[in-house]
Amino acid sequence: MTDERTWSIAELADEFGVTLRTIRFYEEQGLLTPARNGTRRIFADGDRVRLGLVLRGKRLGFPLEEIKKIIGMYDAEPGEVGQLRYLVDQIEHRRAELEQRRRDIDATLSDLAELERRCRADLDRLTG
Amino acid sequence: MTDERTWSIAELADEFGVTLRTIRFYEEQGLLTPARNGTRRIFADGDRVRLGLVLRGKRLGFPLEEIKKIIGMYDAEPGEVGQLRYLVDQIEHRRAELEQRRRDIDATLSDLAELERRCRADLDRLTG
DNA sequence: ACTTACGTTAACGTAAACGTCAAGTAGCGG
DNA sequence: CCGCTACTTGACGTTTACGTTAACGTAAGT
Known part of the structure; x- marks a missing residue:
């Protein structure tokens, strides 16, 4: 069965060493599309993977726009x-x-x- | 004997595919220090090499400040x-x-x- | 003398990737 | 009910790496 665990924005930010602002910004740019519980963001495993891909792209020095296209190819x-x-x-x-x-x-x-x-x-x- | 050839700003810009503004900016940031003939910039072979290093750093996604430090280590x-x-x-x-x-x-x-x-x-x- | 090419500095504009408040909401222990 | 904590949405500020006029100098060709 698929991993049903979810994460809050703070948990993800903590795990990946980024700020809340960064994650919200990524969502605003369409790089992440977490679910919602009311207004709260709920991150599933797929969102986690995507964040990892975004950050790997960043380490490579790609602009977010490029990263978006690359990740877009995956799905x-x-x-x-x-x-x-x-x-x-x-x-x-x-x-x-x-x-x-x-x-x-x-x-x-x-x-x-x-x-x-x-x-x-x-x-x-x-x-x- | 060392290569005595020199280049104008336009020649270098053309060769490396950057704008004049870019080269002037790099000088302003201390990444390049071309000689002068009056007000005109005269680029020697060393300057050419440095520009190449800067652009390689850029392709790698390093910010200019980092590139400056790295190049600084060379000389x-x-x-x-x-x-x-x-x-x-x-x-x-x-x-x-x-x-x-x-x-x-x-x-x-x-x-x-x-x-x-x-x-x-x-x-x-x-x-x- | 006039144009054209090539160069100069100065200064303002811009896009990306967030940082940094500000002001408000929602749930929970005491 | 109070206060705390975690979360939310604006909205303006900041830095980097140049782009883009503007206004001008100089040297060569015709």
Whole structure:
């Protein structure tokens, strides 16, 4: 059976290390769509997962608008053939983008490694 | 001999696909420090490299302030032992950050691959 | 001398992603 | 009923990273 547990806004904020304002803002932007009990927001497991995806996107430096599109791809209905082709196309696009990022990261890591090597050499020289 | 070629602001902007305003802004923020001929900016090879580093940092989603610190590490003087230790520390910090990013990228790529697999399966089913 | 190209500073405008009050509501223990 | 706690919706403020005029200088081509 599916996990029936739910969370309050404060619980989620606490768990993910964000503020209440942030979560409300994400809902306002259509990134989250929690249920309601009266006016109170009720977060189900799916909402939790989505928040995780949003924050992962943020760590990657994507703007929220981009993140929204990416997450949107996850829960798109199969729909018709044209939509599916379009979606596959989008996926390719994102993949290329991410692979470029990984190259940038690797280049930077390589630069940092070289820098660290030089630093350690200097340290060895200075401290004997 | 070192490459003595220089560039105008427009040449650099063109080469890197940014606006003049962007380059001027980067100078204002201390990310670039081109020489001058009167009021005109003269960019040497080092300035070009720095601009490349700035833009790579941007592709990675770092704010300019962070980028400034990172680039600052590249051309820090060896200096004293304490500074070197601090620098090595900083490098470690950045490295950890970047490695987290790479994990996020790999996770996302994996998600996208799974998504694409499902899309292609749907397409196969629909188109025979 | 006039235009065109290329450059300059100064200053105001803008969009994103929240922070930060302010003012109100809803439930619960005492 | 009182006060506390957790929650709500505005609404304005803030920072970052530039865009966008405005107003001007300079040097070359015709």
